[in-house]
Amino acid sequence: MFLAHGPISYILNEHIQKKKIAKLNKQEHLLVMILSLIFGILPDIDLAILSMTNIPPFQHHLIFTHSILFYLSLWILLNILLYGIKSVLNKESRKAFNDRLISVIQWSFLIGTLSHLFADVLFSYSRIFFPLEQQITILGNLLKSNYFTGYLLTPSFATEILAVFIFLLLIFKKYIKEVKIVKYFIYLLISLSSIYLLFAVYMNLHTYNKAYHFQNNVYIRDADFDGVEDSYDSDTNNNIIKNIFEADRSELVNFVKEISTEKYLVTNSNDSFGKIKYDFGAFNSYRLISQAYFEQNLPIEPVLIEYAKETYTIQSYDMNISYPKLLYEFLQKNGTFKDFEIGIDAGRIFFVTKDPDVVNMGIVLDGDSFGIVLPNDTRLVTHSLKEILEIYPEASIKVSDLRFVSNR
Numbered sequence: 001m002f003l004a005h006g007p008i009s010y011i012l013n014e015h016i017q018k019k020k021i022a023k024l025n026k027q028e029h030l031l032v033m034i035l036s037l038i039f040g041i042l043p044d045i046d047l048a049i050l051s052m053t054n055i056p057p058f059q060h061h062l063i064f065t066h067s068i069l070f071y072l073s074l075w076i077l078l079n080i081l082l083y084g085i086k087s088v089l090n091k092e093s094r095k096a097f098n099d100r101l102i103s104v105i106q107w108s109f110l111i112g113t114l115s116h117l118f119a120d121v122l123f124s125y126s127r128i129f130f131p132l133e134q135q136i137t138i139l140g141n142l143l144k145s146n147y148f149t150g151y152l153l154t155p156s157f158a159t160e161i162l163a164v165f166i167f168l169l170l171i172f173k174k175y176i177k178e179v180k181i182v183k184y185f186i187y188l189l190i191s192l193s194s195i196y197l198l199f200a201v202y203m204n205l206h207t208y209n210k211a212y213h214f215q216n217n218v219y220i221r222d223a224d225f226d227g228v229e230d231s232y233d234s235d236t237n238n239n240i241i242k243n244i245f246e247a248d249r250s251e252l253v254n255f256v257k258e259i260s261t262e263k264y265l266v267t268n269s270n271d272s273f274g275k276i277k278y279d280f281g282a283f284n285s286y287r288l289i290s291q292a293y294f295e296q297n298l299p300i301e302p303v304l305i306e307y308a309k310e311t312y313t314i315q316s317y318d319m320n321i322s323y324p325k326l327l328y329e330f331l332q333k334n335g336t337f338k339d340f341e342i343g344i345d346a347g348r349i350f351f352v353t354k355d356p357d358v359v360n361m362g363i364v365l366d367g368d369s370f371g372i373v374l375p376n377d378t379r380l381v382t383h384s385l386k387e388i389l390e391i392y393p394e395a396s397i398k399v400s401d402l403r404f405v406s407n408r
Helices: 005-016 018-022 026-050 057-062 068-088 091-096 099-123 155-175 180-205 249-259 274-279 285-294 301-312 323-333 385-391
Strands: 213-215 218-220 261-265 335-339 349-354 357-364 379-383 396-402
Touching: 005 018, 005 026, 005 099, 005 155, 018 099, 026 057, 026 099, 068 099, 099 155, 155 180, 249 261, 249 285, 249 357, 249 379, 285 323, 285 357, 301 323, 323 335, 323 349, 323 357
Parallel strands: none
Antiparallel strands: 213 218, 261 379, 335 396, 349 357, 349 396
């Protein structure tokens, strides 16, 4: 989570310490509100700390600054510090910094920091029991991250905006003069964000989601410890071989067969809601290939981006060339194409060509079976050669035969 740590901390603090906070005056209450927001964000200060070390920032959920033990220790130190401050204040200062306020601040710190850790493990993995290696998640095994979807289209983000709007409603009611149109507008935002959350959860459960890997039950984001997150690394095991050349073809076949069971949504040219499903991570033919490679922690996008920058001399962070086009060009440059042969080409990438155009692509499975998304598909299934040629008459199936290319 990014946006909601502060608001969640405030909401929980107001609920848990409701009776104590009600006894504070307005100035004290405002101070507690500000501190609860700060305490809720506090654990992410390690992002700034890590930027000054050799540990990449994306590892911050896996170090001691995101552990329960660390913040319980800080809470004990805070109690000792506040006790020391009380002992040196004069009578006038003690009136402002009274025991009731100090108690609320002490518990606000614990509620805020622990709520942050809880929010982190709600959808993602974190070592909250550091120094134990165990990484904990609550809903992360059910609502997993999609490899092709941006954060804005995830249940995690939908939960964040819902929490933010609830926070705004509470602030509005407590500190701002009532203006009905504003209040109703906030209620509308809460209703819309609730609907969006339900829709995001539905799409997540009906698309294939696995954007992370485990080794020995430990969540791995940088397998070769080179400081580059694997999804952006063209050589994830640092063996001088680009990812696209390393895949186990039998594993590619097994993966595609296992998921092609009519469970997962696909998007295609005949789909009236195709853009929406695409944005939420539904498969098309290219994505099926990409995910099959990524299952072996061999993302092909970094390889294709490197190829594009070398070939088209791209001097920008944006790239307007499609991955399917780049994949075809890359395989042309680094191998040959031949006609499909039953029983020989299992696990290879193939293209449906209708000279001079490429009209589709996929992975050859065993026998007369192909992993591909056809124009009339709504869910992911395998197809036969006959089914493909019925959609693309007079087309041919060309199979890629790669040659090894060094990554240096």
